[in-house]
Amino acid sequence: MGHEPGVSAHALEKRFGAVVAVRDFNLTVNHGEIVGLLGPNGAGKTTVLRMLAGILTPDSGSVTAGGASMSENPLEAKRRIGFLSGDTQLYQRLSPREMLRYFGQLYELPPDFLRKRIAELTGELDMDSFAGRPCGTLSAGQKQRANIARAFLHDPDILILDEPTNALDVITGRFIVDAIRSRRAAGRAVLFSTHIMGEAEYLCDRVVMIHRGAVVEQGTVAEIVARSGRKTLTDAFLAAIGAEDNGRSIQ
Amino acid sequence: MRPRILWTIFRKEIRESLRDRRTITAMVVLPVLLYPMMILGISWLQNSEEEKTAAHASPVAVWGDATPQLLEALRAGHIEVRPSVAMPAQLAAQLQSGRVPPVRPKPEDPDESPQKPKKPEPDTPVTLAARPVLLNRSVDAVLVLWPDFAAQLSEGGLGHAAVLYDSARPASDKAHERVDAALTKFREQLLAAREREDGLRAGFAQAVEVGDANVAPPSRRAGFGLGMMLPFLLITMCLTPIFYAAIDSTAGEKERNTMQTLLCAPLRPLEIIGGKFLAVAAIGLVSAGVNITSMSLTMARISAGAFAGSVALHQYVLAFLLLIPIVLLTAGVFLAVSVFARDFKEGQNYLMPALMCMMLPCGVAIVPGIELNAVMSFAPVANIALLIKAVMMGEAAPDLSFLVIASSLLYTALAVAAAARVFSREAVLVGGSDTLRGFLGIDKPGAVRPGGAAAVLIFCVALVTAFYGSLLLQPYGALMQIAIVEVAFLLAPALLAVKMGHFSARETLLLRMPGWRGIAAAVLVGVSAGVVGAGVGMRLVRPPADFARALEKSLLMDNPHMPLAVLWLCIAILPAVCEELLFRGFILSGFRDLGKWAIPATALLFGLAHASIYRILPTFIVGLFITMLAWQTRSIVPSIIAHALNDGLIATLVHVRPSWLDMNSMREVPWTWIAAAVVVLALGFALISRRASLEAPHGHSLASAGAR
Numbered sequence: 001m002g003h004e005p006g007v008s009a010h011a012l013e014k015r016f017g018a019v020v021a022v023r024d025f026n027l028t029v030n031h032g033e034i035v036g037l038l039g040p041n042g043a044g045k046t047t048v049l050r051m052l053a054g055i056l057t058p059d060s061g062s063v064t065a066g067g068a069s070m071s072e073n074p075l076e077a078k079r080r081i082g083f084l085s086g087d088t089q090l091y092q093r094l095s096p097r098e099m100l101r102y103f104g105q106l107y108e109l110p111p112d113f114l115r116k117r118i119a120e121l122t123g124e125l126d127m128d129s130f131a132g133r134p135c136g137t138l139s140a141g142q143k144q145r146a147n148i149a150r151a152f153l154h155d156p157d158i159l160i161l162d163e164p165t166n167a168l169d170v171i172t173g174r175f176i177v178d179a180i181r182s183r184r185a186a187g188r189a190v191l192f193s194t195h196i197m198g199e200a201e202y203l204c205d206r207v208v209m210i211h212r213g214a215v216v217e218q219g220t221v222a223e224i225v226a227r228s229g230r231k232t233l234t235d236a237f238l239a240a241i242g243a244e245d246n247g248r249s250i251q
Numbered sequence: 252m253r254p255r256i257l258w259t260i261f262r263k264e265i266r267e268s269l270r271d272r273r274t275i276t277a278m279v280v281l282p283v284l285l286y287p288m289m290i291l292g293i294s295w296l297q298n299s300e301e302e303k304t305a306a307h308a309s310p311v312a313v314w315g316d317a318t319p320q321l322l323e324a325l326r327a328g329h330i331e332v333r334p335s336v337a338m339p340a341q342l343a344a345q346l347q348s349g350r351v352p353p354v355r356p357k358p359e360d361p362d363e364s365p366q367k368p369k370k371p372e373p374d375t376p377v378t379l380a381a382r383p384v385l386l387n388r389s390v391d392a393v394l395v396l397w398p399d400f401a402a403q404l405s406e407g408g409l410g411h412a413a414v415l416y417d418s419a420r421p422a423s424d425k426a427h428e429r430v431d432a433a434l435t436k437f438r439e440q441l442l443a444a445r446e447r448e449d450g451l452r453a454g455f456a457q458a459v460e461v462g463d464a465n466v467a468p469p470s471r472r473a474g475f476g477l478g479m480m481l482p483f484l485l486i487t488m489c490l491t492p493i494f495y496a497a498i499d500s501t502a503g504e505k506e507r508n509t510m511q512t513l514l515c516a517p518l519r520p521l522e523i524i525g526g527k528f529l530a531v532a533a534i535g536l537v538s539a540g541v542n543i544t545s546m547s548l549t550m551a552r553i554s555a556g557a558f559a560g561s562v563a564l565h566q567y568v569l570a571f572l573l574l575i576p577i578v579l580l581t582a583g584v585f586l587a588v589s590v591f592a593r594d595f596k597e598g599q600n601y602l603m604p605a606l607m608c609m610m611l612p613c614g615v616a617i618v619p620g621i622e623l624n625a626v627m628s629f630a631p632v633a634n635i636a637l638l639i640k641a642v643m644m645g646e647a648a649p650d651l652s653f654l655v656i657a658s659s660l661l662y663t664a665l666a667v668a669a670a671a672r673v674f675s676r677e678a679v680l681v682g683g684s685d686t687l688r689g690f691l692g693i694d695k696p697g698a699v700r701p702g703g704a705a706a707v708l709i710f711c712v713a714l715v716t717a718f719y720g721s722l723l724l725q726p727y728g729a730l731m732q733i734a735i736v737e738v739a740f741l742l743a744p745a746l747l748a749v750k751m752g753h754f755s756a757r758e759t760l761l762l763r764m765p766g767w768r769g770i771a772a773a774v775l776v777g778v779s780a781g782v783v784g785a786g787v788g789m790r791l792v793r794p795p796a797d798f799a800r801a802l803e804k805s806l807l808m809d810n811p812h813m814p815l816a817v818l819w820l821c822i823a824i825l826p827a828v829c830e831e832l833l834f835r836g837f838i839l840s841g842f843r844d845l846g847k848w849a850i851p852a853t854a855l856l857f858g859l860a861h862a863s864i865y866r867i868l869p870t871f872i873v874g875l876f877i878t879m880l881a882w883q884t885r886s887i888v889p890s891i892i893a894h895a896l897n898d899g900l901i902a903t904l905v906h907v908r909p910s911w912l913d914m915n916s917m918r919e920v921p922w923t924w925i926a927a928a929v930v931v932l933a934l935g936f937a938l939i940s941r942r943a944s945l946e947a948p949h950g951h952s953l954a955s956a957g958a959r
Contacts, residue, residue: 053515056677075517083515089508093270094263105259106516134270150512 005064006031006158006189007052007081012061014047014213021047022213025061029189031157034180036204037193038237044213045193046085049162052191053083066157079107082156086166088147092136096127096146099135100153107154121149125175141172148179159183161192165199177203197234207233211241252521260526261533268496268534278492278534282542285488286549294553300421309426312384314338315346315396315412318404321437325394328433330426336389342380346398351376353397353411381415391426392416394434407445470563471644477550478643481570482616482636488542489574490581490609493535494602497585500527502598505590514677524674528582528667535578543571569642576659577635581609583666587673616640623647628654629718631662650798653864658715661859665711668704700759701752706841709748710856713833716740718862729808733821742829745837760836765886768938773880773889775935777896780876781869782928786920788868793919798865806905815906823899827891834860834874835881835890850878873897876932883939 005028012025022044029035039045050056052063054070054077063070066080091099097118104114122131125145130138135146144164151159161180165173180190180203194200200207201221209217209224217224217240221233228236268274308331313322315338325332345351354377372378381393397411404410412434416427442456454460467475504510513523547567588605592598612633615621623637634655641647701709717740724732749756756762765773794802806822807813834857842849857878858871877897881890904912 050511055511055514075519078515078517081515083512085508085511087508088512091263091267091509092507093267098266102259102263103512103516106256106513106518108255108517 005029006033007063007065007160007191009048009052010062010064012048012051012058012063014044014051014056014058020213022051022058024214025210026215027052027191027208029158029191031189032184032187033205034184034190034192034203036200036207037191037210038195038197038200038207039193039210040241043210043241045210046162047213048210049083049085049160049191049193053081053160054078055083079154080156081158081160082151082154084147084151084159084161084164086144086163086168090135090138090143090146093134095132095134096138096142096149097122097131099146100149103150103153109154117153117155118149121152125149125179141169144168144172145175148176152179152183157188159188159190159192161190163193163195165194165196197232197237201233209237209240216240252519252525256518256522257526257529260523261529264496264500264527264530265533268499268530271495271499273495274492274499274534277495278538279541281491282488282538282545286542286545287552290546290549291553304422304425309392309422309429310390311426311430312336312338312390312393313396314342314393315398316401317394317396318401320440324433324437324440325430328429328436330429330433333390336384336393338395339380342376345376346395349398351397354413377413378415385415385417385420385423388420391420391423392430394430404441474566474643474645478640479617479619481546481643482639483610483613485539485542485546485570485574485639486577486613486632486636487610489535489539489578490606492538493531493578493581493585494606496531496534497582498589498592498595498598498602500531501586501590502592502601503595505592506594520675521671524586524671528586528670531586532579532582535582536575539571539574539578543567543574566642566645569647570639573635573639573642573656576656576663577632579663580631580659580666583663583670584609587666587670590670590673612636623651623655625651625654626719626722629658629715631659635659650864653867654862657859657862657867661707661711661714664707668707672704699755700840700843701748701754701837703841703844705748705752706838709744709833709841710838710860713741713744714860714862716744717860729805729810730817730821733808733825737825737829741833745833748837754840759840760832761840761881761885761887763886763888765884765888769880769884769886769889770892772884772935772938773892774896775931775938776876776880776889777893778900779928779931779935780873780893781897781901782920782924783876783932784869784872786922786925786928788870788872789865790919792865792868794865798863802866803905806902811906813906815903818902818906819895819899822902823895826898827895830857830860831877831881831887831891831894835878836887839878839881847882850875850882853878879936880939883936889939 008028009025012022013020014022025044025048027035027048037045037048047056051058052065052070054063054065054074057071063077065077068077068080070077090096091102094102100118100121101114104117109117122128125148127142127145127149130142131146135143138146148164151161159180164176164180168176177199180192183190184205192203204221206220207218207224208215217227217236219227224240225231225233225236228239230236230239308329310333311325311330313325313332313334317325317332322332342351354375377395381395384390384393393415395413395415400410400412402408414427414430414434417423418427439457443453445451446453446455465472504513547564584605585602588601589598592601609632612630613636615627615630615633616636616639621627621637623634623641627637628634628651638647638652638655641652717736720740721732721736724735745760748754749759806818808818808821834853838856839849839853842852845852854871854874854877857874858867861867861870877890877893880893881887
């Protein structure tokens with residue numbers, strides 16, 4: 001696990017009609033590493049993450065997850081990935097426990113392991129009080145915890161998280177941040193996108209900045225700040241995407 | 252496709268649907284309540300109205316001088332004469348003056364169409380005078396007697412009378428019937444009296460007494476009534492829960508943003524659509540079962556008195572079985588359409604036209620006079636509606652039933668292939684829109700050969716156009732019929748699809764020259780496959796004698812003196828070229844991803860294309876051998892040779908009728924012939940057994956992705 005990259009993307013390109021959403025995108029996330037994907041709205045973050053998770057097929061380029069090619073062996077590649085998005089919802093008429101059982105069966109987890117894993121995750125994520133209630137009746141925070149449990153259920157080597165703390169309260173947000181750190185500690189590869197610079201500075205071993213579908217800067221937080229000649233990651237980010245003036249005027 | 256995954260998705264979809272009030276209401280509550288409320292309610296209302304009418308005498312105005320005997324006959328006929336509604340003075344004067352001619356009875360025209368609007372009768376002084384008293388309901392009918400009525404009767408002449416009524420009012424209609432019956436009885440009594448007075452034999456004046464009797468047994472009469480109504484009701488009621496379940500499991504999933512969790516799970520698109528399709532179809536089938544049960548119990552309840560056990564249980568079971576293709580077809584179509592919608596509301600907007608398109612054809616069963624025939628047997632949905640009607644009346648013909656079921660299953664396969672295709676398009680699943688060219692898989696040139704979905708689509712197009720085309724071309728003679736059907740309806744769709752799909756013609760249609768072994772194998776298969784096919788197939792499903800005669804006639808192109816060379820050209824060579832390029836070319840290429848299963852799949856479609864329950868087995872068996880030839884030699888040429896030899900030899904035998912073969916007395920192919928043919932076949936296949944056969948993925952099109 002140590003030497004092989006968790007997930008890697010090579011020369012990805014994706015078009016939606018005439019619009020080029022992502023071009024020449026290259027990325028590698030190693031095991032035991034958290035990589036943050038930063039970019040303004042519409043930069044192509046979600047498209048990149050969806051291509052890496054196998055939801056979208058790139059027009060050109062390739063994705064490999066845990067050594068399995070997403071185009072040639074998609075089932076094996078997807079089996080190694082846990083995907084979570086801030087806007088993913090749950091089956092309203094199923095309870096979190098039923099939903100976890102459903103996805104466990106889709107991932108072909110052995111029944112005994114699945115039972116133990118559901119008990120473990122519902123305990124770890126403090127879900128016992130609502131795990132039997134229909135998802136339609138849960139709060140946003142409870143839903144996102146159920147979603148985390150779904151993404152972590154098969155104990156994937158790679159976690160791809162698309163703005164996972166989006167629109168969550170501080171407690172649930174912190175919960176997710178802690179969960180991400182615990183996965184890194186367990187040697188998993190984590191790639192997540194965020195708008196929150198503080199979150200990126202606190203969590204990420206490396207940061208990749210994208211703008212208009214292309215990588216404009218990457219490295220550790222310290223390297224990026226140093227290269228930009230600015231004092232903070234926010235300033236470095238604004239400089240990288242050429243929006244310093246807009247940033248100042250807002251300030 | 253992994254069955255366990257299908258089962259998991261199926262169970263989840265069912266569980267979610269069972270927790271959805273809309274689906275439960277449409278699937279169980281509505282049918283359980285609808286039939287008792289509708290059938291028992293309407294029947295109760297109708298009966299109580301009829302009882303009310305029967306209990307009361309019809310109020311009738313009699314204008315003119317009625318004889319005491321006539322008044323007595325009217326009273327005996329449950330009619331209350333209302334002297335208070337008197338004849339208007341103006342009409343009385345007009346009648347007295349003799350200016351108003353009597354109303355003559357109109358002879359009934361049995362050929363008059365009930366649908367054709369009748370010409371309104373011109374107004375006369377009598378109708379003008381009677382209309383107000385009928386419309387204001389002073390009386391239910393007016394009996395007008397011409398001034399000399401009584402005198403004519405007493406003198407042995409012809410008395411004139413007219414009954415005026417309002418056909419739009421049931422009570423007035425009833426009064427008309429009663430007055431008519433009373434007058435008939437009065438006339439019969441009068442005739443009998445006249446015959447007695449004049450010393451004539453009884454019946455002299457009437458001359459002919461005509462009675463009639465309905466020979467339809469109660470079950471048939473009940474089946475006729477039920478058959479008109481049942482298909483529309485049942486199909487409509489089955490479609491409703493499918494409607495909701497299909498939207499919920501596709502557009503609903505997109506709306507709730509749960510689709511992407513499925514797409515990032517290790518699942519094949521076909522497994523997702525397969526699980527959803529099975530769940531939606533199961534909901535439709537449960538609904539069909541609940542509908543049939545509720546309807547049969549309701550009918551048993553109302554028919555307990557009049558038609559005890561009128562429609563047999565097996566007829567309801569057959570009706571249920573016939574709903575299966577409709578349910579599968581609808582589930583496929585609704586899933587394929589609703590997945591384009593981004594939310595539930597949009598799903599309803601998209602599916603409503605599809606629902607109407609499915610419901611309208613059911614209406615044909617309600618139209619009197621429309622029955623299942625060859626033309627209707629390929630009309631989607633309408634064919635099943637008419638077959639249910641025929642089953643209810645106990646007159647479903649095996650050959651037509653086969654055509655209906657086979658064509659319906661084909662349409663279902665097409666709908667499922669379309670749904671699978673849609674589910675493999677990420678633009679639809681994630682973005683919500685797609686182009687037609689993209690959907691058909693012809694937006695990206697470079698694919699070598701078609702996929703399974705394209706193969707099924709082209710087969711359906713060819714089959715339906717060839718079937719209707721041959722019916723339309725019948726008046727133009729066998730030669731024209733064969734030539735146009737083979738070239739325009741069988742070959743052209745395959746060639747067009749190759750061109751539009753930018754497929755490689757060489758790869759798709761197997762345009763390669765075989766070696767001498769391939770040619771030799773083709774000859775051996777060509778002379779023996781038909782013997783095995785006919786020998787085994789016709790023993791299992793024995794065709795009736797008239798079918799065999801019709802087949803012989805068509806093999807001779809309706810002309811026993813047709814030159815043998817023309818027969819070989821039209822019955823053997825032309826069909827061999829056209830049909831082989833379609834079946835062993837396009838369709839076999841489309842199925843190649845199935846591995847060796849492509850051989851029986853292609854042969855099955857070849858058998859189905861012969862559109863007869865008596866021909867499907869023989870043609871399937873022959874098709875198997877010819878497909879194996881193409882598979883093994885990777886060339887279309889041997890299959891064309893074998894096909895042409897098979898058809899040509901049969902046509903020659905029918906044409907020449909050799910003395911050593913008594914075809915009239917021979918009911919089946921002897922086993923010794925079959926055994927010899929098997930040996931020849933084995934020799935043929937031994938010649939090509941070591942050749943490299945068609946292998947699975949050389950390169951496939953995007954169109955195949957959904958069907959894999």
